[in-house]
Amino acid sequence: MTQASHRQRVVVVGAGFGGLFAIKALRKAPVDITLINGTAYHLFQPLLYQVATGILSEGEVAPPIREVLRRQQNVDVRLGWVQDVDVENKVVSVAGPGIEYTVEYDTLIVAAGASQSYFGNDKFADHAPGMKSIDDALELRARIFGAFEVADLQTDPEAAQRWLTFVVVGAGPTGTELAGQIAELAHRNLPGQYRHIDPRKARIILVDAIGAVLNTFGDQLSAGAQRELEKLGVEVKLNTKVVGVDSTGIEVEDADGRHRIPSVTKVWAAGVAAPPLAAKLAEATGAKTDRAGRVFVEKDTTLPGHPEIFVLGDMMNLAGDDGKPLPGVAQVAIQSGRHAADQIKRRLGGKETGQPFKYFDKGSLATISRFSAVASIGKVHLSGFPAWVVWVAVHLFYLVGFKNRVTAVLHWAVSFIGRGRSERVATQQQAFARRAIREYGDPFARERAESGDLPAPTQAAAPEREPLSVRE
Numbered sequence: 001m002t003q004a005s006h007r008q009r010v011v012v013v014g015a016g017f018g019g020l021f022a023i024k025a026l027r028k029a030p031v032d033i034t035l036i037n038g039t040a041y042h043l044f045q046p047l048l049y050q051v052a053t054g055i056l057s058e059g060e061v062a063p064p065i066r067e068v069l070r071r072q073q074n075v076d077v078r079l080g081w082v083q084d085v086d087v088e089n090k091v092v093s094v095a096g097p098g099i100e101y102t103v104e105y106d107t108l109i110v111a112a113g114a115s116q117s118y119f120g121n122d123k124f125a126d127h128a129p130g131m132k133s134i135d136d137a138l139e140l141r142a143r144i145f146g147a148f149e150v151a152d153l154q155t156d157p158e159a160a161q162r163w164l165t166f167v168v169v170g171a172g173p174t175g176t177e178l179a180g181q182i183a184e185l186a187h188r189n190l191p192g193q194y195r196h197i198d199p200r201k202a203r204i205i206l207v208d209a210i211g212a213v214l215n216t217f218g219d220q221l222s223a224g225a226q227r228e229l230e231k232l233g234v235e236v237k238l239n240t241k242v243v244g245v246d247s248t249g250i251e252v253e254d255a256d257g258r259h260r261i262p263s264v265t266k267v268w269a270a271g272v273a274a275p276p277l278a279a280k281l282a283e284a285t286g287a288k289t290d291r292a293g294r295v296f297v298e299k300d301t302t303l304p305g306h307p308e309i310f311v312l313g314d315m316m317n318l319a320g321d322d323g324k325p326l327p328g329v330a331q332v333a334i335q336s337g338r339h340a341a342d343q344i345k346r347r348l349g350g351k352e353t354g355q356p357f358k359y360f361d362k363g364s365l366a367t368i369s370r371f372s373a374v375a376s377i378g379k380v381h382l383s384g385f386p387a388w389v390v391w392v393a394v395h396l397f398y399l400v401g402f403k404n405r406v407t408a409v410l411h412w413a414v415s416f417i418g419r420g421r422s423e424r425v426a427t428q429q430q431a432f433a434r435r436a437i438r439e440y441g442d443p444f445a446r447e448r449a450e451s452g453d454l455p456a457p458t459q460a461a462a463p464e465r466e467p468l469s470v471r472e
């Protein structure tokens, strides 16, 4: 889209928390916004683990962007992955499904989030999916519920136990929540439904290289969370490093040496890395990146020497008041999105800009199981049921869409008051498509190749963009 416009053209890359809240804050501004996102939906990542464990449907955590922004007339929503930014000519190039296009900007907001990091061991991903996208959550759902089904068919008790052993790598909020939910499935929801196995015999193992569960919550809450997990039947293995992952197990190293844990279902909830776009942007502007690939931004979240480019949320590295980089959490993304919008409005109004972004830490929350959570809000530390009530209220407040809030409450009632898991369906495609797509290549590129437009995609010549359904 290259037509001239008299109004400021603001291009927003990413419809996550950062991008969406920036756009909403610009709803009355005299700007033409183009939002480019790799998927057609906004993803509420904090509840992905509930999609993976059969509590919520994918639609409840991923409303269509067009529906969310339907009343905001100054936004044009475009599907595609931004591949590159020409900072001299102020143009972004985008790979959409089967079509490539460019969009010009006067101001660019980049909030493309973070992807999973396997710390250089990307092959682990085949056997231990991460938890970053709807694809990940649905694949995990297929693997988790599928494991109980396959275990029920085994005649060899050792094989059955291998299927009934779940290893979650990473004891941060995502790993803790997932381990807690798998334990609830095994001990509370599924018993009585199988005739050849007892789901209560499932082992749920939570592994982390560091020495604490939820280590950012402080010693007291961290120790409480570990106790709570252990009460649920989760085996917590700390100071334990994962050194290998394959289809039937996981190799770990701890103070006693190296061990193998036979397990078919592994989940990777450790480590994040900025998406490839961060490196491209840094290269184009001379900005620096940190070890995770996040871009160092100026205090106002713009790039050095480029006041027209904002980098927000999980993609940015900006020191907080304590000198440490701001954490990759929703509130940082939301508030930095609003800050960028405010800067744009000030600029339009001829006011001084460059005000530093001030992050207001509203606290941290993590659930462990039904009715049990931990909350650290300033000096107030809560655990158990009171923290869980806060967790429910906060998640309902930020979940996008009234309809989604209502259905989420109904599903929580089914799962937490009752014993049901209403979203257990998983198709073969969800279980196996990741590898198939990787081997097949980008379906659109292949179609074009078959029609003679392009050379056939191969592993070596695969487009830089991963297939649409693999990356979020």
Ligand SMILES: Cc1cc2nc3c(=O)[nH]c(=O)nc-3n(C[C@H](O)[C@H](O)[C@H](O)COP(=O)(O)OP(=O)(O)OC[C@H]3O[C@@H](n4cnc5c(N)ncnc54)[C@H](O)[C@@H]3O)c2cc1C
Pocket (backbone or CB within 6 Å): 013, 014, 015, 016, 017, 018, 019, 036, 037, 038, 039, 041, 042, 043, 044, 045, 046, 047, 048, 049, 080, 081, 082, 083, 111, 112, 113, 114, 131, 132, 173, 174, 275, 277, 312, 313, 314, 315, 328, 329, 330, 331, 333, 365, 472
């Ligand atoms: C499983 C999980 C649980 C979490 N739980 C919590 C929690 O409980 N509390 C909390 O505060 N935080 C939590 N977080 C972190 C929080 O979700 C993130 O900090 C927040 O989403 C970051 O917002 P963002 O806008 O920077 O990026 P995102 O929300 O990740 O959005 C990035 C968007 O950019 C799009 N995109 C990426 N690359 C491109 C490209 N090249 N072109 C076009 N579009 C692109 C993606 O499709 C996506 O829509 C969790 C994260 C995960 C993964």
